[in-house]
Amino acid sequence: MRIANRTGHITGGGSDGWEIYYRTRDLIAAGERVLTLTIGEHDIRTDRRILDAMHASAAAGNTGYAFGPGNRALREAIAARTQARTGVPTSWRNVVVTPGGQSALFSSHMVLLDAGDVGLHCDPFYATYPGTVRATGATARRVPTTSDAAFLPQEAQILARAEGARTLLINTPNNPTGVVYDRATLEGIARAAQAADLWVISDEVYDTQIWQGEHLSIRALPGMAERTVVVGSMSKSHAMTGSRLGWIVAPQEVAQAVETLATNTTYGVPAFIQDAALFALGLGEGFEAEVAAPFRRRREIALRVLQGSNAIRTIPSMGAMYVMLDIRATGLSGNAFANRLLDEERIAVMPGESFGDTAAGHLRVALTIADDRFEEAMTRLAAFAERQLP
Amino acid sequence: MRIANRTGHITGGGSDGWEIYYRTRDLIAAGERVLTLTIGEHDIRTDRRILDAMHASAAAGNTGYAFGPGNRALREAIAARTQARTGVPTSWRNVVVTPGGQSALFSSHMVLLDAGDVGLHCDPFYATYPGTVRATGATARRVPTTSDAAFLPQEAQILARAEGARTLLINTPNNPTGVVYDRATLEGIARAAQAADLWVISDEVYDTQIWQGEHLSIRALPGMAERTVVVGSMSKSHAMTGSRLGWIVAPQEVAQAVETLATNTTYGVPAFIQDAALFALGLGEGFEAEVAAPFRRRREIALRVLQGSNAIRTIPSMGAMYVMLDIRATGLSGNAFANRLLDEERIAVMPGESFGDTAAGHLRVALTIADDRFEEAMTRLAAFAERQLP
Numbered sequence: 001m002r003i004a005n006r007t008g009h010i011t012g013g014g015s016d017g018w019e020i021y022y023r024t025r026d027l028i029a030a031g032e033r034v035l036t037l038t039i040g041e042h043d044i045r046t047d048r049r050i051l052d053a054m055h056a057s058a059a060a061g062n063t064g065y066a067f068g069p070g071n072r073a074l075r076e077a078i079a080a081r082t083q084a085r086t087g088v089p090t091s092w093r094n095v096v097v098t099p100g101g102q103s104a105l106f107s108s109h110m111v112l113l114d115a116g117d118v119g120l121h122c123d124p125f126y127a128t129y130p131g132t133v134r135a136t137g138a139t140a141r142r143v144p145t146t147s148d149a150a151f152l153p154q155e156a157q158i159l160a161r162a163e164g165a166r167t168l169l170i171n172t173p174n175n176p177t178g179v180v181y182d183r184a185t186l187e188g189i190a191r192a193a194q195a196a197d198l199w200v201i202s203d204e205v206y207d208t209q210i211w212q213g214e215h216l217s218i219r220a221l222p223g224m225a226e227r228t229v230v231v232g233s234m235s236k237s238h239a240m241t242g243s244r245l246g247w248i249v250a251p252q253e254v255a256q257a258v259e260t261l262a263t264n265t266t267y268g269v270p271a272f273i274q275d276a277a278l279f280a281l282g283l284g285e286g287f288e289a290e291v292a293a294p295f296r297r298r299r300e301i302a303l304r305v306l307q308g309s310n311a312i313r314t315i316p317s318m319g320a321m322y323v324m325l326d327i328r329a330t331g332l333s334g335n336a337f338a339n340r341l342l343d344e345e346r347i348a349v350m351p352g353e354s355f356g357d358t359a360a361g362h363l364r365v366a367l368t369i370a371d372d373r374f375e376e377a378m379t380r381l382a383a384f385a386e387r388q389l390p
Numbered sequence: 391m392r393i394a395n396r397t398g399h400i401t402g403g404g405s406d407g408w409e410i411y412y413r414t415r416d417l418i419a420a421g422e423r424v425l426t427l428t429i430g431e432h433d434i435r436t437d438r439r440i441l442d443a444m445h446a447s448a449a450a451g452n453t454g455y456a457f458g459p460g461n462r463a464l465r466e467a468i469a470a471r472t473q474a475r476t477g478v479p480t481s482w483r484n485v486v487v488t489p490g491g492q493s494a495l496f497s498s499h500m501v502l503l504d505a506g507d508v509g510l511h512c513d514p515f516y517a518t519y520p521g522t523v524r525a526t527g528a529t530a531r532r533v534p535t536t537s538d539a540a541f542l543p544q545e546a547q548i549l550a551r552a553e554g555a556r557t558l559l560i561n562t563p564n565n566p567t568g569v570v571y572d573r574a575t576l577e578g579i580a581r582a583a584q585a586a587d588l589w590v591i592s593d594e595v596y597d598t599q600i601w602q603g604e605h606l607s608i609r610a611l612p613g614m615a616e617r618t619v620v621v622g623s624m625s626k627s628h629a630m631t632g633s634r635l636g637w638i639v640a641p642q643e644v645a646q647a648v649e650t651l652a653t654n655t656t657y658g659v660p661a662f663i664q665d666a667a668l669f670a671l672g673l674g675e676g677f678e679a680e681v682a683a684p685f686r687r688r689r690e691i692a693l694r695v696l697q698g699s700n701a702i703r704t705i706p707s708m709g710a711m712y713v714m715l716d717i718r719a720t721g722l723s724g725n726a727f728a729n730r731l732l733d734e735e736r737i738a739v740m741p742g743e744s745f746g747d748t749a750a751g752h753l754r755v756a757l758t759i760a761d762d763r764f765e766e767a768m769t770r771l772a773a774f775a776e777r778q779l780p
Contacts, residue, residue, distance in 0.1 A: 002556075131654035135655060
């Protein structure tokens with residue numbers, strides 16, 4: 001029995017850096033102590049007040065089918081928050097709630113790409129990006145960036161790859177690089193999108209984790225609201241990864257298309273989780289800063305430890321729960337470095353190669369373990385790197 | 391800006407019986423009393439013990455990313471339940487947990503159909519079926535059935551429509567008809583699937599609601615496990631519609647494809663909901679019978695009230711939370727009958743036309759309001775029908 005060609009095309013291509021992830025899991029299962037800096041997930045759990053709000057909603061009887069595009073109150077709260085932070089007039093009609101940010105990414109591509117179309121994404125990229133484009137039946141095409149330019153997407157590079165493309169997926173603050181796109185970069189992307197008539201799908205799920213500069217949404221640039229779909233989520237901002245609550249903010253016709261798709265793909269998001277999200281948003285920016293604070297501290301630890309290193313150059317660390325390290329001076333690939341670091345130091349980091357070709361010779365370090373252990377890990381990683389210098 | 395062709399194709403075609411649904415909502419909002427028999431949802435809420443189990447899991451810290459295809463313990467429980475009820479050897483590797491039965495339906499079609507392929511479904515059909523097929527980029531093709539044959543799909547009808555098709559979606563116990571496929575029907579479907587080399591996607595979400603006969607899974611027929619994907623859910627069996635927890639049971643290569651797709655579309659199901667589902671399954675068949683009992687009672691009320699009616703013939707009512715009524719003797723279409731019934735009697739039922747052409751001149755009555763009000767509704771509906779006789 002043959003399954004769909006689609007299926008075989010979703011994954012594949014690129015280096016399988018996830019080897020590190022699985023090796024780490026096996027070592028830990030075997031009782032080894034491994035300092036694990038691989039996964040982008042908080043070392044805290046979802047705040048108990050949010051869980052209590054969820055339970056109160058469920059116990060009050062909000063356990064039946066929820067309205068497809070999301071509860072009005074939550075859509076209004078997301079719209080108001082978006083408008084307050086970007087200045088772009090945003091109505092609840094621009095918002096559709098989805099079961100997680102990944103679902104928002106997928107839904108955006110599904111309603112904008114037909115089979116055989118081309119969807120662009122930047123390289124390096126978050127692990128699921130090419131698969132998300134391919135799952136729609138479209139072709140995923142990479143827009144390369146360079147380490148020397150802080151992996152910022154350039155107008156000329158987008159235009160050079162835009163023939164036949166209909167969408168461009170960008171991500172700021174960026175996973176895996178920790179870079180925050182500046183205004184000039186966003187203006188270049190906007191010019192390219194307008195020249196090539198591209199939709200921009202802007203993944204902004206790390207928008208509350210800014211260590212340097214400010215977060216700008218491309219949707220706020222002139223003429224861009226009409227061709228931009230913003231992807232948001234409670235996962236990173238509120239430590240609610242497991243609750244699977246995300247959203248899109250888009251022109252109304254796109255939002256309506258996502259709503260129609262949702263009816264036929266997921267049929268709504270649990271109402272009690274929506275109520276928990278509404279409660280969590282009500283905790284305000286102070287709470288979001290609390291959730292972000294550990295990453296801010298650890299990013300400073302990393303910069304302090306790596307200052308003056310001859311072996312490691314830090315990609316400008318401006319936001320998100322990662323720092324990216326250029327270890328090309330050691331002569332090792334990211335894969336070789338990461339595997340040897342795991343073998344010899346029992347420290348797990350992601351090789352840059354697992355995020356695309358352009359991040360070869362780099363490492364992504366997640367800021368996701370306690371400060372003291374994080375400092376130990378960075379200190380030993382730095383010393384290990386020095387020892388590899390030719 | 392053009393959105394994908396896919397989007398415009400998802401809906402459309404067929405009568406828009408949902409007019410009744412929206413008119414009813416507006417009447418109720420205006421303060422009218424309407425006996426509402428439109429939606430397939432329990433009039434009870436999710437059991438408090440299940441909600442407490444969910445909260446206990448969340449409070450214990452199960453709030454991070456869940457493992458993509460579902461927690462091992464839940465997959466094992468679903469596999470064991472499936473094997474116990476069907477006799478088909480089933481491993482946890484055959485099971486993938488999805489955010490709801492609709493997601494399971496969509497995922498099954500996504501991994502089995504490419505854009506341009508044809509997916510078959512029976513007519514009449516649950517509202518999302520054609521849209522689910524079309525969302526994949528494939529063409530949805532209907533296999534007609536007839537009221538006189540209890541809307542059971544016939545081997546010859548499947549074969550007559552099978553050219554170029556790769557999947558066949560069936561549903562037993564059936565929404566909207568309330569019919570449970572008998573063994574001869576399933577054997578005919580199996581012969582057709584084997585002759586035309588079709589995958590069978592078998593929606594069995596009502597399998598705990600059997601009033602007459604027994605539920606048979608086509609996966610248990612000889613040679614069918616290798617070409618069948620069963621769709622299951624906690625929604626109907628455990629009154630957990632809002633929790634969005636479903637699954638597929640499939641050959642391992644299909645399960646792996648669904649897992650890959652899930653990584654790029656939904657990224658897992660909340661672990662605390664999975665734990666709630668595991669707890670709920672542990673309540674056993676006695677609990678499932680309790681959840682089903684109100685529908686069993688109301689189905690008996692309907693049959694008693696309608697016995698001897700000259701205007702209404704009841705389609706054999708064997709399972710699920712619906713009875714389907716043939717009102718063609720009145721000379722009215724289902725749409726006309728349902729609209730006049732709402733206007734004159736303030737009783738809301740779904741016209742058969744909203745489930746496909748073959749159910750024209752029929753009504754679907756959901757068994758979802760309290761027994762006394764349900765009996766009142768059926769009594770007035772029967773009297774209304776008598777008055778329409780030519």
